[in-house]
Amino acid sequence: MSVFDLAQQVRTKQRRAIDVANDTLAAIDARDNEINAFLHLDAETIRSQAERIDATVDAGGDPGRLAGVPVAIKDNLCQRGVPTTCASKILEGWKPPYDATVITKLTQAGAILVGKTNLDEFAMGSSTENSAFGATKNPIDPSRVPGGSSGGSAAAVGADYLPLSLGSDTGGSIRQPAAFCGVVGLKPTYGTVSRYGLIAFASSLDQVGPFARSVDDAGILFEVIAGHDPMDSTSLNAPAPDVMTTINDGVAGLRVGIVPELIDGTSDEVRDRVVAAQEALVAQGATLVELSAPELRLGLAAYYLIAPAEASSNLARYDGVRYGNRVDAPDVAAMMTATRTAGFGDEVKRRIMLGTYALSAGYYDAYYGQAQKVRTLIIETFARLYAQCDVLLGATTPTTAFEFGAKTADPMAMYYSDIFTIPSNLAGHPAMSVPFGVDGDGLPIGVQLLGPALSEPTLFRAAKILESEAGR
Amino acid sequence: MSALPDGWTMVVGLEVHTELRTDTKLFCGCANNFGDEPNTNICPVCLGLPGALPVLNQRAVEYAIRIGLALNCVVQNSSFHRKNYFYPDMPKDFQISQYDVPINGPGYLDLPDGVRVGIERAHLEEDTGKTTHLGGTGRIHGSDESLVDYNRSGVPLVEIVSCPDIRSAAQARAYAAELRSILIASGASDGRMEEGSMRVDANVSVRRGDDQPFGTRCEIKNLNSLRSVQRAVEYEALRQIALLEDGGTVTQETRHWDEDAGKTHTLRTKEEAYDYRYFPEPDLVPVEPTSEFIDTVRSELGPMPAERRATLVSLLGEPTDAQLDQLLSVVEQGLDSFVVAAVAAGVNAPLALTRTSNELAASGDVVATVDAQAVAATLLMEQAGELSATQSKAVLQEVIVNGGGDPKAIAKAKGFEQMADGALDTILDEVIAAHPDEWSRFCDGDDKLQGFFTGKIMAATKGQADGKAVAAGLRTRRSA
Ligand SMILES: [Zn+2]
Numbered sequence: 001m002s003v004f005d006l007a008q009q010v011r012t013k014q015r016r017a018i019d020v021a022n023d024t025l026a027a028i029d030a031r032d033n034e035i036n037a038f039l040h041l042d043a044e045t046i047r048s049q050a051e052r053i054d055a056t057v058d059a060g061g062d063p064g065r066l067a068g069v070p071v072a073i074k075d076n077l078c079q080r081g082v083p084t085t086c087a088s089k090i091l092e093g094w095k096p097p098y099d100a101t102v103i104t105k106l107t108q109a110g111a112i113l114v115g116k117t118n119l120d121e122f123a124m125g126s127s128t129e130n131s132a133f134g135a136t137k138n139p140i141d142p143s144r145v146p147g148g149s150s151g152g153s154a155a156a157v158g159a160d161y162l163p164l165s166l167g168s169d170t171g172g173s174i175r176q177p178a179a180f181c182g183v184v185g186l187k188p189t190y191g192t193v194s195r196y197g198l199i200a201f202a203s204s205l206d207q208v209g210p211f212a213r214s215v216d217d218a219g220i221l222f223e224v225i226a227g228h229d230p231m232d233s234t235s236l237n238a239p240a241p242d243v244m245t246t247i248n249d250g251v252a253g254l255r256v257g258i259v260p261e262l263i264d265g266t267s268d269e270v271r272d273r274v275v276a277a278q279e280a281l282v283a284q285g286a287t288l289v290e291l292s293a294p295e296l297r298l299g300l301a302a303y304y305l306i307a308p309a310e311a312s313s314n315l316a317r318y319d320g321v322r323y324g325n326r327v328d329a330p331d332v333a334a335m336m337t338a339t340r341t342a343g344f345g346d347e348v349k350r351r352i353m354l355g356t357y358a359l360s361a362g363y364y365d366a367y368y369g370q371a372q373k374v375r376t377l378i379i380e381t382f383a384r385l386y387a388q389c390d391v392l393l394g395a396t397t398p399t400t401a402f403e404f405g406a407k408t409a410d411p412m413a414m415y416y417s418d419i420f421t422i423p424s425n426l427a428g429h430p431a432m433s434v435p436f437g438v439d440g441d442g443l444p445i446g447v448q449l450l451g452p453a454l455s456e457p458t459l460f461r462a463a464k465i466l467e468s469e470a471g472r
Numbered sequence: 473m474s475a476l477p478d479g480w481t482m483v484v485g486l487e488v489h490t491e492l493r494t495d496t497k498l499f500c501g502c503a504n505n506f507g508d509e510p511n512t513n514i515c516p517v518c519l520g521l522p523g524a525l526p527v528l529n530q531r532a533v534e535y536a537i538r539i540g541l542a543l544n545c546v547v548q549n550s551s552f553h554r555k556n557y558f559y560p561d562m563p564k565d566f567q568i569s570q571y572d573v574p575i576n577g578p579g580y581l582d583l584p585d586g587v588r589v590g591i592e593r594a595h596l597e598e599d600t601g602k603t604t605h606l607g608g609t610g611r612i613h614g615s616d617e618s619l620v621d622y623n624r625s626g627v628p629l630v631e632i633v634s635c636p637d638i639r640s641a642a643q644a645r646a647y648a649a650e651l652r653s654i655l656i657a658s659g660a661s662d663g664r665m666e667e668g669s670m671r672v673d674a675n676v677s678v679r680r681g682d683d684q685p686f687g688t689r690c691e692i693k694n695l696n697s698l699r700s701v702q703r704a705v706e707y708e709a710l711r712q713i714a715l716l717e718d719g720g721t722v723t724q725e726t727r728h729w730d731e732d733a734g735k736t737h738t739l740r741t742k743e744e745a746y747d748y749r750y751f752p753e754p755d756l757v758p759v760e761p762t763s764e765f766i767d768t769v770r771s772e773l774g775p776m777p778a779e780r781r782a783t784l785v786s787l788l789g790e791p792t793d794a795q796l797d798q799l800l801s802v803v804e805q806g807l808d809s810f811v812v813a814a815v816a817a818g819v820n821a822p823l824a825l826t827r828t829s830n831e832l833a834a835s836g837d838v839v840a841t842v843d844a845q846a847v848a849a850t851l852l853m854e855q856a857g858e859l860s861a862t863q864s865k866a867v868l869q870e871v872i873v874n875g876g877g878d879p880k881a882i883a884k885a886k887g888f889e890q891m892a893d894g895a896l897d898t899i900l901d902e903v904i905a906a907h908p909d910e911w912s913r914f915c916d917g918d919d920k921l922q923g924f925f926t927g928k929i930m931a932a933t934k935g936q937a938d939g940k941a942v943a944a945g946l947r948t949r950r951s952a
Contacts, residue, residue, distance in 0.1 A: 078523040091522065098516050100523060199522040204754035233527050233756050310754055313554050316565030317520050321620070332560050332618070359556070359749035368751060 003069050003163050003217040007110070010068030013057060017068030021050035021112055024070045027161045028114075036136045037146075037155040039075050040083045041115035046070075049112045056110070063110030065224055071106055072156040072165035075116035076123055077208070078197040079103050086199050087131035088121045090343025091324045100197020101232070102166060102208050102225045109224045114162055117152025121345045122315065123173055123201040125149050126417040129408055130347045140182060140443060144401040147177030147417075150211070154181040157211045164221050165211045170201050171303050172396075172421025174209045175433035179396035179446025182435045184218045184463065185211050187421075189453045190428030191236035193222075194229030200314040202307035203234075205425040215434065215463045219243045222456065236454075243460040251465050252285030254458070255389040261296040262394025262420050262448065269439040270395050277436050277447040278393060280469035281462060289389045295374075295381040299423040302374035304415055305358045306426075309368050311348075312355030318343060350411065378426045386452045391462055395420050396433040396446035420448060430456050434463045436470045476678070477717070482709040483677045483686050484638035485592075486701075488651055489629050490661040491599060491669040492535040498598045498628035499526030499568065506667055510621035518626035520563030525755050532628035533575070533759055535660035536596045537769045539630050540576030542658040542776055543591045543651075549760045550575040550595070552753040557746045561601035561620050569597035569631075571750045575759060581634075581654065582778060583646050584800055590635030596759075599627040630660070636675065636686065641706035648672055648701045653777040653804045665697050672701050676708040678716070687712070688722040692736055694729045704729040708736050777803045784808055787821040795822065798829040807832050810844050817848035819855055827851055831868045843876030850879040860938040862930070863888045888936060896929075896937055900945045903928045915950050922946060 001009075009015040025043050032038055053063045073079060076086045078096035080103075085091045099107070106113060120130035128136040128151030136151040138144040139159035146155040150167030154174075157165050158181030167174040169187035178185025186209045193208045200206060208225065212218035227240035256278065263274055278288055320326035320339030327338035344352070358367035385392060397417060407414040424431035430453070433446035447466065449459045476482060497504050500517035516524035540547045553571035574595030581589050602624050607616030632651065638644050652670060655661040663670045677689035692708055695701045707729075712722045726745075727736040775783075784799040785791055791799065802808050807828050814824035832839050832847070850871055854864035863883065870882045903925060904911050914921040922943070929942050 076523075078521075084522070086522070094522075096516075096521065096523065098521070098524075196525050197523040200755075202754075231527060232525050234754070309751060313556050313566050313749070313751070316556060316558065317522070317563060319558060319560070319565055321560045322519065322563060323521070333558070336558055356749065359751050361747045361749075364749075364751075 003220050007067040007069055017050035017053040020068050021046050024162050035139055035155050035159055036134055037117050037152040038115045039118050039133055046114055053110055066109040066111035070112045070114045070162040072114050072117050072153055074119055074150050074153045074167045076199040086122045087119045087133055089132045090318045094324050101194035101229045105225050117156055120149035121348050123149040123170055124347050124351055126414050132345055138401045144403050147180035149173040151177045153211050154178055157183045163213050163217050167211055168198055168206055168208050170205045171425050172418040175396050175421050178433040180401040182444030183211050184215055184434055186218055186432045189430045191234050192226045194232045194235050196229055196231040202310040215467045219247055219460050241456045243457045246457050247460045247464050249461050250284055251281050251462050254286040255289050256281050256286045257289045257291050257385055257389030257392040259291050259293045261293050266395045266398045270445055273437045273445045274395050274447050277466055284465050291385055293381050293385055295377050296423045298374045299378055299426050300419050302371040303422045305367050305371035308351040308355030309358045312352045375426045378423055382427045392450040394448050396448040400439045400443035424450050429453055432459045432463055434466045436466055477713055479680050480678055480713050481682055483636050484644050484705055485636040485675045486634045487673040488632045489671045490655050492532050492628040492660050493662050494531045494628055497626040498529050498532050499626055504627050508623055513623045519622055534769055536575050536630050538658040538660045540594050541770050542654050543579040543581055545576035545579030545594055547766050548577050551758040552756045553750045554753050556749040561603045563625055568753055570595035583650055589637045589647050592633040592635050594630050594632040597629050599624050599629050601625040641702045644705045645698050645702035649698050649804055656806050657776050674705050676705055678709050678712045688724050691726045692729050700731050780808045787815050798825050802829045805833055810847050813844035814848040814851050819851040831865055835872045841875050842872050846871045846876040853879055862935045896941055899932050
């Protein structure tokens, strides 16, 4: 059932929110011991939210656009009084005293907030194997990773516990797990969704976005969470994007750009599906534009300097002084060192060191400074491409979901998972992964739609076509 | 003022941090209040909680621009950087500051004696919390525990960096004093060094002769008063000279001024200096004030101290050196409006200046709310001879304490009736007759007894006698 229909049923008492809540809890109960999508789940608060929503309906009120719709929350979004860990030991037990703006918006829309989902520690990773509280398994094939960093949110929707979840995407952390778990995932235009209450990994790249079973559902969740927020200085001072009005308008006349840099290096099966997606769009009236953009290849290297640099600063505050875990030591400096040594996992430490080095006196120009130049180059490259096409179509990931441990020994191989997704983060542009068939092992394949800033309405139109053609 | 040994000169630049007197903090809505209960003015933003984001306070931008304009700076588009270092009173373990593009670029400040000191920049940044170390020496090393108050965390600061144009300790003090009065006049800061709302660091180096290159400099921290600025700079220059004359070298380092000991000592050496790893603050957007906004701020700026001193000079005509000192301090303390109001009411300028620089200046903070017209009316009574100087001062005290009032009523309530003609003569004669021994010694030339007789007469007249008339009466009787 679509989110639209579910909310409509709850609004008209055809279905009670409490029943939705209980069904959701039952689904999670049946399978999440195995999948481990959730880090925190409290049945009582879920039910009490549902009861409040039903009471609103009973009193003749409208709980909102997501009336009674269960939504899972990535555990790097602050929710008042609810444990928020970023899957890190350093924040274990911390309960934020405030709600992230997206949490407030979901509550105001009548959604049921269903727990906090697993992730790679501080959103650093591509497999959820970097969680301090155990990896999440791919619901399609539990011997494989769900992708990351928003692996828990992707798996929760992929396992059909619930229709919607929120993730965050810094270099592909929504799109890659969406592709691996066979769900829709959107990384919105930077600044369309408030980052207030999103625990920062790399502030200039992070963006909150939806996971959904369908393109329509993703569109509704995106509209609910988007919009200007005075608490986020980087929030765009523009009206919230409207994607639903035009979502069924089709792709006739749409110029779809194809660049080898967003396809080359994939497995044959992934490549075949990207080609099939091209054909599906053309069949509905789009035209293909063959372009090339070798500069996009530089994105990966630039990203792995900029993101760690910002992270090294963003994660400095976890020093044991004010909140989270503290390891006592004879003096302040030793306490901070001991706390951070014990509290952070290896990948987080690796990126803090990388970023610290990239910003250090004498190295700044060669690393961080150079990476910023590449970032500018990528923005210019996209501008050149979008002068000739409306959207770009490529692969979301080089491969389908890989097995546990396949890349943990080789960070570079893991980083390479993000090769196609990173450029959109560097440019601040929207991009979307849409399920488009499976490989020989039955593992989902995602194709990626990219567009210029605020092109979400166009991306959703194209995604809707791909969704309807995917089954063929 | 002590001089440096022959041939030596010093080169000094000052870095002054001043808190802005905005209602709220730089990046959140918490109250910017000194002295509140610890950790009451805090929120997720100024505590640096995970996920919280800064939003720039536009009033702080306005105040920073006021300071820039008052210091003749170039006001420009600017942006914020992060200054990264670990410290428990800094909740994010980085400070949001301005780096390569400050809101205020180069400007200058003219000292009262005409010397011009260049201003390199005046940029916006956030303050840190405040740590109190319990036990041990009261400093972080060796303390038993430390308590942090984050009320100050995120309070807006402007850091004003001078060029190395200062050449003496007295000049360093004069610069700090003049800057302080400019900050107060701009309305952007209260300039209270004792509360830490204005904090001074000094970069000091020495060289043999003005044509030599600058020597290695040391940065002196913890200068909490104008006096300590002068003392610390003097001490540090002499320390460096002594070191060099002994064949040693000056090491670049940060030094701490110990006010009680009157000495500086090493805080950290260059090798221990932090690498702040500055990079652009990704959570904030550039600050781009329009020229209309800057013009509005400019038009709202009141007269600066130099202009106000000139006003007092013109009221006085040709001021004496003593009067110049008085008017300097009157303007520095922002009390010149009392002089101007009194003169406008008909009080002669020297009297208005003297009473303002003594009675009003000594009365502390309450003076800000005192009715200038009541002060003027009191001085008019004194000028007309209706009050003696002593009585006038007593009435002024009452006016200051009450913030105003009718001086005639106050004088009456205090029993300050004018003395009848001849009453002073009678009392003079009575006092002299009562102390014949003292009188004869006074007549023999023991001038110290003038005070003895004056005191007796003042006591007998309850302070109503005019001091000049008493002196004149004693003089004529002695020579008679
Ligand atoms: Zn605050």
